[in-house]
Amino acid sequence: MQYDAIIIGGGACGLMCAVQAGLLGKKTLILERNDKPGAKILISGGGRCNYTNLGTSLDNFVSENPSFLHTAFNLWSVSDTLDFFESQGIYGQEKTLGQLFPTTNKAKDVVGVFTKLMFETGQDIWLNSIVTSVEQSGAMYRVKVETPSGEKVLSSPKVVFASGGLPVQKLGASDFALRAAKQFGLKIVQTAPALVPLTITGKDADWYASLSGNSVFCRVYNKKISFEENILFTHWGLSGPAILQISSYWRPGEEFTMDLLPRFSLEQIIKSERDNGGRRLVSQVLHDYFTKRMVEALGQFLPINTKVASLSKADSKSIIDTIHRFSVKPAGDKGYDKAEVMRGGISTDELNARTLESKKIAGLYFGGEAVDVTGWLGGYNFQWAWASGYVIAQAI
Template sequence: METSTLILGAGAAGLFCAGLGPPGTVVLDHAARPAEKVRISGGGRCNFTNLGTRPESFLSRNPHFAKSALASYTARDFLALVESHRVPWHEKTLGQLFCDRSSKDIVALLLAEAERARAEVRLRATIGEVGHDGTRFTVETDRGTLRARRLVVATGGKSIPRMGATGLAYRIAERFGLPVTDTRPALVPFTFGDRFADLAGLSVPVAAQARGPAFAEAMLFTHRGLSGPAMLQASSYWREGEELAVALAPDTDWAEALREGRKAAPRQSLKAFLASRLPARLADYLAAEMELNGNLAGLSEARITALSRALSDWRLRPTGTEGYRTAEVTLGGVDTKALDSRTMEAKAVPGLYFIGECVDVTGWLGGYNFQWAWSSAAACARALRAD
């Protein structure tokens, strides 16, 4: 079979590109259902974009690469499409937009747009060898060979393999001579063995930092380690063997609080002082770990300084992360130096495009990665229509 445009991957980027692209586009995916990661995202409500989207919220070897696509198709543009489909939505903290009802509303939107564009979505299709016969791209499938003048790769990264994630996009890139940067799990919980098992289920506000910016959000203790938005954000910047810096109750001036406590209630124990500002279980844990004996009256200025630093710069060294099994995205991917930032086309291979998660552009937690899917797909679709 021959078609003018073939898209590999019926996820967020692939379906959206089909909806904006030229008529007759064929979308191919091995999954039984389209856009499964959209369906499970945001606790089933899909954090479909973020109003605060800006290039600085993305990690890439080339921090400027995403600027063109993000400027050409913005969060407001996608929100307008959501509203045109009468999908009810609400804003949570930090500009995060969610569906009121279900993430299935976004899946339905994507399928409706693809149908409107007369795109054909083929599921349960085994994708084999991808090549070029001199005039057309060729894709071997269990239903025969497909040929297309233009090939769009939107198969995502390696995160959440139980959803069918593979490294297919990277293999296709390498097949055509495009470089691929190192990949690793991102937006993923940290593991600490059973260190925090007794605190499992406890959530506290923190400011967490690896080698990047500090993220002031919630931290969740688990049986395996640390999760929650603050930890997931920091994980994208963390490297094996490095420490994390965690500020407990980041709005608290711990030195001033200790001095005020010493003055107001000098006989109060240090454990009780911590329990007045932190959850009791965490206060007990910290009191034992930091060997906090005695009461506030016994605190010297030097001890106040040291304790304040320990609480506002708690240093933790993870044993690792939970890996691709639970990672929300894959960091790294098809090297942006091989792609045109305005079209997402491979510079050295005319007609070959890479969009979405498989590209070395990774967003923060909170709808940024979906916006990259929409923006990169829109940039590609414009190029396809103009060709």
Template sequence: MAQLPQHHVSTLILGAGAAGMMAAAHSGAGVLVIDHAKAAGEKIRISGGGRCNFTNIYCDSSAFLSENPHFAKSALSRYGPYDFLDLVNRHRISWHEKTLGQLFCDTSAKEIIAMLRAEMTAVGAELWLETSISSVRQSGDKFCALVEKQGQAREIYADHLIVATGGKSIPKMGATGLAYQIAETFGHRVTDTRPALVPFTFDEGQRARFAALAGLSLPVRAKAADAEFDEAMLFTHRGLSGPAILQISSYWREGQEITLHIDPETDFFAVLRGARGESGKRSLHGVLSDYLPKAFVADFGQTQSLAGNIADCSDARLREIVEALQDWRLRPTATEGYRTAEVTLGGVATDGLSSKTMQSTHIPNLYFIGEAVDVTGWLGGYNFQWAWASAVAAGAAIRAKRQA
């Protein structure tokens, strides 16, 4: 059998997303990054509405879900939001802060991709796109990846292997479970995975109700399990979305209820009592419509009678109305799944990785970084910061080995 063409590198990185490109820029010389996509950083390109929410200035380990809630502390403490912001500034990318510490590009997410590509070029890293991976194995003290590029099979031999192929979210962008397959091949445990930061769907009756409100946004305090978030909620034709809903989806489990507190900043009992004293001839519907969208109030009135003058409402009745606004309980049937999920919850178990270097604890020179690992952040730039931090941790460890 004819020998396949071989390519030898110091470090092979699987995946040209945020984590993979960042790792390439920090791993020293002799780096090759491969990806099956036609372009690098496709998830970066579509993120943040095309402007990339590239970090969050309030990022710390408390904003991450993992079997080991302490695992992310080491990498995040050594490469934080301001470290990445310094890189952005050096590349003269203009940015702005939105709510809750979220940082976005002023113009385009493509600037972040160009920055990472420039950082890779500066250290001489190669990038092979449209390159599929058939298998990965150990060959002596090296790793061997069988790949196909331009219709030709090749073997790539590397001293170090970084797996940065992400999770299963947004399969139309090429996401697969490859990282988990590779992890299991090398004896690593993979935790249960599921879609996270994803909209909820409901049964047919509830869905028809929400469809009439599709496009309407409200401030809410959304709760699921032990988590709660104060952000916006969006009605869709399929159910509920918006930042508050995406946040609690990471904590929700099938069959559980969610609780919504509508407009938590407004003291509706005080509002209604005040209106009763000052304009008693007004209806509950009219008063609530001063603070909430009329379409929502009309829908709310289908379950809570809002007819009659507010002057005729007792304190007890007003409290009933307010309680319904503060404790709206719903039971989603499911989520929209990986199709629209921003990230994958779970992944390569952290008990098999070094929190300092992201290296396998039983296979030297094997690293897992980014979304592939069982570290999942909140919405708002946290997952990008984990990608940057875990990539730098692995890259710095490899560079230090080569220099030793």
């Protein structure tokens, strides 16, 4: 069988690329190492698949060159994503912060759209197939692949790398696209886990562990960015949406700050308590906003058993600073197996923004997570996967 392109990876980008190519009358083959396509789609959003975000903009992405996305998102917008899925019977329901889930709340329905369209457009997919090498041979590429029936060597004029990044190993995560890019002389932006929980060690570890299971709505920020969502204390550190978000902007050795009460002014609360006599204990005031366990934990370094009226200026400042400017210095992160995505990847300088083809090596295309484009939590990475798959499909 002669294929217009071989697509390595049957995730969001690869599936969209195959389907869109098929709709243009092209013939592709997906090589997928798992026993079913869309493995990461199926577990996303707790199995519900947050498949895009209505507020998608370039500001929602981490990259050495975020403006690179402008062309792809012009060619395939959020509206295009909505129209595409609605044409296949998948309608969205908005949750918080623009996140869109299918009304069925089933990620398998999203994958089902692609398997149906691949069948209808005559695209092929080989499962349990691991690509071991891609080599250039004149105007063609030789692709070696280990299949359940043994090694095969395929030939194609174009190869699409849509094999994702390093998270999550149990889903077949691989650095194959990065290794291939290096093999062909393409620059790689340093990679690291992103959208990942952060660990706390040392003298503060026990304090965080004592709050394990407690969730607090916070503003988490550093000099680069700010997020207002929940954090979750764990026995090894911090997780929750706000922590996952800030992790993409955090580097080892850096600190960030948490405002544990972002929608209130503790200074005004204390003043109001004083105006009313200040008879309540600080702990009683804090109980209006935090769980009992959180207040007890804060009591390790705040005068929570003091009446508000008796607080000194120094004590008041200490309480306000601790609640509104809680400094955190993580020891590290939980690694690729707990990360939602990978930061870094194939440099956008190496790719044509309109086609995602390598500028140096004709016929090689890179999309999705393998590229130095990392979205925030909340459907942004799927939007990039759909857009990059569509863009490549137009060009192959």
